[in-house]
Amino acid sequence: xxxxxxxxxxxxxxxxxxxxxxxxxxxxxxxxxxxxxxxxxxxxxxxxxxxxxxxxxxxxxxxxxxx
Numbered sequence: 001x002x003x004x005x006x007x008x009x010x011x012x013x014x015x016x017x018x019x020x021x022x023x024x025x026x027x028x029x030x031x032x033x034x035x036x037x038x039x040x041x042x043x044x045x046x047x048x049x050x051x052x053x054x055x056x057x058x059x060x061x062x063x064x065x066x067x
Contacts, residue, residue, distance in 0.1 A: 002060035008053035016047075023059075030057065 001020045004013035018026055026044050033042030033051055041048045 004056075004058040004060070005049065005054060006056040006058065007050070008055055010053075013058070014049075018044075027057070 001018060001023055003016050003018065003023070003026070005016065006013045029042050029044055030049070030051075033039050040052055041050050043049075
């Protein structure tokens with residue numbers, strides 16, 4: 001499943017592909033980090049994602065694909 005992370009001042013979203021059964025866990029990690037003002041990133045597997053400037057996380061079923 002693809003998730004599109006849209007950041008402020010970044011022209012194209014960051015696209016990550018994670019298994020369907022891990023989407024809820026990814027979003028839970030994001031939400032926990034969002035409410036913890038002492039962190040600037042959240043970890044998922046072997047990757048780190050910046051909280052600052054993250055404006056939206058869009059599920060592939062809701063994304064508009066432009067060529």
